[in-house]
Amino acid sequence: MNPDIVETVNVAREVAWLPWAVQYFFLIGLSYGAFLVSLPGLVFRREGWLGISRLALLAALVCGLTAPVALLADLHQPGRFWHFYAYFTPSSWMSWGAFFIPVYLTGLILYAWLAFRPLLARHADEGGKLAGLARRLAYGGHESRNALVAAALLAFVGAALVALYTGVEVMLVRARPLWHTPLLPLQFFVTALAGGIGLALLFNRFLPGHGDAQATRRMASALAATQFGALVVGAVWLALGLSGLSPTHAEALAQVAPSANWQVSAIWAVAATVVTLAIAWRRPGSGLLIGLLALHSAWMMRWTIFIGGQEVPKTGAGYYSYQLSLGPEGLMGIVGTAGLWIFLFVALTTLLPLDRLGRADGAGA
């Protein structure tokens, strides 16, 4: 900040991408992150992965179904969502995104259905809650390996596209140096994966006997890897900024460096990542803690990038200060998406109780 210039008259611009957007990017990230975790057990049939993969798939499903709702809410004209399909605009990544999301979700839902059919059937046989519904959903409950792989493939393509567009869409905004970095998609991906793992770990923790210790350890090391990755990316960003090798990074750094809030968030983020890494590495057994930490980092990162990023004026001096409103534009938005998430979770786990998913017996594999 240069005290030689003092703004005496100017006005603030308010945040235009609201907490809804943060929720969307968070949930869709968790979803494809968790989806990836579901693959080893369910598609590649890796030894000892099955339970955790099923849990991950559930996570992917719950988040995947919640995310688009948050996205819709971030539109100021939600009733016009169909315009996305009526007026396809190739120059806009957001426009493409509108097509990628359905691809991913169709794949994911199919994949999940095929993966869970046998479990649904068993749920029905054992006369679990809403057995009737379970039976109808199970639709025979057969396994169809090829279909499953095909569905998984579709979902994978969708996930890749979603991961790509969510990153690039933001990265392309040159007006915000902080966003305008090729590293951003990477950061989104790494933290998303970490979040996915974290969520799976969390589910795992709620299994009787805190789930499969083996799995926990395996996940922990995977998580450690993501955190390491995150640190590397962060380091590169900083290096580019400090060295001035890349003007945008330098500019971004210059914009946020003076701000106390930003200094705090930066330190916080690094600390959280390092701690997660350390614990995941040293005490891989502590699934709950690192799981929560990973989720928290994934969310914090997006909040800081989106809300914090919009607090940086593009022309004026200083910073705009965002106050989280209590209404739908703010807190209620966050609570609302959480509410939907919880509802879906409860609903699904009524038919597919966690312990049944987590049981690492051969069933369904």
Place this chain on the structure above:
Amino acid sequence: MKDPGSSAACASRRSFLRGIPVITAAAALAPAPALAADGKHHWAMLVDARKCIGCQACTVSCIQENAVPEGSFRTIVSTYSVKLTDADQPAGTYQLPRLCNHCDQPPCIPVCPVGATFKREDGIVVVDGDRCVGCAYCVQACPYDARFINHATNKADKCTFCAHRVDAGLLPACVETCVGGARIFGDLNDPDGELRRRLTAAKDELKVLKPELGTEPRVFYVGLDPRFQGKVEGQGTLWQPRKAHG
């Protein structure tokens, strides 16, 4: 009364007022836009910062003319107190009118997912309110903070160069009522229009905001200090938005 013309005294005179360097130093000139071959209009604005008195008539007239909701602005005259180290006075005032630049390479347009915002043939960048989904992507993409989501309409909003007036053969509200005469509006393609004449006259000092972005603004400035050409490095204003909507 003695003859005051004595050279010694003249020297003292120079040192009295003219000694002060203007804070606008030479900097990347704006490419003086070429005349279009076809005789079509290409609307543009010249802002002569030397004439601005910071009265905000432009800002308020725009609000009234275009029903801009409380807390939002299509134009604003940022005003600064600048410490001077190279002048005889400790500080000076700098007034900088800001509005949509109606860029010829507008980053706000390609990002729109539904093609709702576009540049008219006459150069005016507008939003089609019937199509806009209010995703605010364009708001993020504009490097000049010129766009916002209008809370009355829930659509992207911005300066339209008062297209509704221009189409009716009138001047934009902010131009019509500019007390200092700092805002000059006209047709780039009219070789002997006032705008062209002024642009040519001032061509050596013409500047635009953030030229490095290649947005090719069609709002040009005379007396634009390089320190204010991009994001201003300074102490931010104490202004806080007033709760305007729920």
Place this chain on the structure above:
Amino acid sequence: MKIERRELIAAGGLAAFAAGFSQTLGRMVSGLVGDEPKAHNIHGRSAEPEFSVDPATGELHPNPKQQVSYTGCLGCTTQCGVRLRIDKASGKVIRVAGNPYSPLSTEPQLPMKASVRESLVALSRYQDKGLAGRSTACGRGNAAMDQMNSPFRVLTPLKRVGPRNSGQWQPIPFEQLVRELVDGGDLFGEGHVEGFGALRELSAPIDAAAPQLGPKVNQVAVWTSVNDGREAFARRFWNQAYGTLNFIGHGSYCGGAYRSGSGALFGDLKKMPHAKPDLANAEFVIFIGTAPGNAGNPFKRTGTLLAKGRTEGRLEYVVVDPVLTNADNRAAGERGRWVPIRPGTDGALVMGMMRWMFENGRVNTAYLANPNVAAAEAAGEPSFTNASWLVITEKGHPREGRFLRGSDIGMPIAEADKYQDADPYFVLGADGGPVPAATATGAAPLEAGGATVTAGDRTVVVKTSFELLRESALKATLAEYAEICGVPEAVITGLADEFTRHGRKASAVAHGGMMAGNGFYNAYSVVTLNALIGNLNWKGGFVVNGGGFKDAAAGPRYDLESFPGAIKPKGTPLGRNVPYEKSAEFAQRKAEGKPYPARDAWFPNAPGLGTEWFPAMLRGYPYGLKALVLWSANPVYGIPGVRPLVEEALRDTKKLPLIVSVDPLINESNAFADYIVPDSLMYESWGWTAPWNGVPTKATTARWPVVEPKAAKTTDAPDGQAIGMETFFIALAKAMNLPGFGPDGLADMDGNRFPLERPEHWYLRGGANIAFAGKAPVGDATDDDLALSGVERLRPLLEATLKEDEWRKVAFVYTRGGRYQPAKEAQDEANAEWQTNRFGKALWLWNDNVGGAKNSLTGKRFSGCATWQPPAFADGTPMREVHREADWPLLAVSYKSALQNSYSIATRITSLHPDNPVIVHPADAERLGLATGDLARVSTPGGDATCRVIVHEGVMRGVLAFEHGYGHRELGARAHRIGDMRQPERRDLAAGVCLNDLGLVDPTRSGEAVWVDAVAGTSVRNGLPAKLVKI
């Protein structure tokens, strides 16, 4: 159990989701059913254009849904001619811009002969006319329309409920209002209150022992603001018909000190003539305590000309000011300069400049030597001064400090004419003896060199005004002057040098910055600079106002000046702006052998003094009031120190039995009223206004109800009219059957009587006087003019009220929004370098009304010419001797907001700048540990307040700068209860601080009055001793 919990959780989740998503859902629905008002897909909610103009042919096509009319703005005292755009269906104002015929909004203005149609085309893109003929309204002028539909308007007569200032009101019918106010009675259950009827006692004296005070009717006083074109009507009622002497405006707390200083130079301390730089042609202007383009009157015209001048490279200017404002513009930095100065020290700066000018032969002595107008014009000068006139300087001589007059040297002068115009002034003749100044031909000596003349039985020493001024300038050295004002010696001499290098195209002017504890002499010094270079009446120099065409004149069509039974009020004005030596108190004290000090200060050389009113009326010195009428004035907000001093007393109905306000809003002053009568607001009003100054050509702006007045209607007439100042006063006149109003209230020039029973009876006939004034009357309005300007609506009134040969001419004036002399007539036909409107009397380097007067608290004489003296209290005690720097290290000043005025807070302009952080210099901030955005406690000997600070170099070190127009307690900042309706809560309108709440009382006046300038009696808002602490 477990299951239930799951369901609960699920339900909770669903509920939370529903709540969060509700808005989205709502938007989806509204989006689908499209219930939002339909807007154009590109232009959105933007207003339809008022008309369109074919860019090729210039043909105009009006929009039948809208009305475009010319009238006046009241967004500040500049009162520009503006253009309104009104939606016919709703009657709402859509937007306000400038009137191209008005020089206050357009430079150069469109000639009157241009038709309304042409005037509208002149604003369009057609041939870029709109750029060349740009006609503007400023930010405030654009925002002011918000007042029209403000929820804070008073729309019916209100009567207070509970004690004064409790914010509760009862709406009452108009008849009840008039009845109660005329008859009086036990109006509030607090005992009997005398009504206007009983209070109109024209013969019985206020005090038999002091007949000079005048009749009891003077105990009814009327306080207004600025002449908004309706003052003549109000004065006709209160002065001429009702009969009170006490009717006052805001001058003494506006820029009164400057006006008085100017009045001293222009030789009239009551009317206080003043001049302005001819910005359209000037080469160099020094603004000392006025901020062109930031404030100033005319605000817009000054800003426009300043911007033009500095950009085109003709004009260079310097702004001497403790505060950096929008008067500075770095983009044109080489043409303007800000010189920071210590508050209240301008006299030192200017006397320093004068010293240098005297010592370096930069005073235009050739010009000064002309003793009268004939000699001057013969020498090619459009003005002259009294520099060569002789002043009696004999110590102890009874007329010491007075000019030598014929009667002094034994010329036969009738007693009545003694010291009047018939009693000549003198200059030294060739023979060294005195010759009458008026008859002297050619230059007269400026140096009397200790000459003596025989006055009566003795010889007395005389000096010229010139010598006395020079002595005054040489009192201190340049170094001393520089030390005092904090402006380096080199800058002082640089200013003097530059100032004297542009021939007559330089000038120096001041205004609000003179409102300090020595304002009169600071101002007298600044204006005297102009006399020393002889720039008065020169093109590009110091020029006087063109003035207006008079409505309330004796003709040419109607006599609106006098009427049978009109009263000539007499007595001592409440503000004591008359010589103490003529008072009963003086006679009595003299008899007791101790004429001085008087009980309190008197101001013989001041105009009416609102600053003195509250202390006077509430102490009963010189006498108390029975009723106060506040008409659109806000002294409690506007006068430094008044609130803390009188707040309590104002609540006390014993001290002041009746307070009646006429005002469309509730401000900090009429919040104390017993009754509030709604008045018309802005564009609802009639009126004839003239520029305050700064327009060299004649100009009168027409105000007329272009918008239907919102206030409740009167019920006395069948076709009830909106309640307002006029209808209220007319009703009072009727109830008390006062002369000058009623069925034959006024007359034309042939003596035929006409009614004065409705506002238009007055204003339209005033319009006839304006339309017919001067060599030739204006033309006739065409039907097209009437249609395009909305004046069609007035047509029935015009035809009904005026004569056949009058109405189209008056209509012509309304269609153009006023009568305006063509811009090119600013300069004299015969001499293009001289102004057409010239000030013809002498400029007084020495003013013997001041120099001959005595301070009523000490009996000491005042200086009769420009001089430096430090800010002081009434008895001459320097402020710093009472409030020492050790205790009050800082000086607080006030500067006008570039955006706000004192009552614009509840408009959209406020959203650009919601409050007024106090500006602190970085050096002081560092010492106090303050940073931008911090909260601090500011205190003065008059009070303290919490403020936010902004720290930058745009203020003189040691100074705290307060932007005026914030820190409101009313005008929306407090929600009043009216009947059972409550106004909206808008705490944000109370943001910031008002320096006046920290104003000082005068300790040398036993703390009973606020601090005012000892000569001008004007309020002190600049240079208040202060301290600041972080909280």
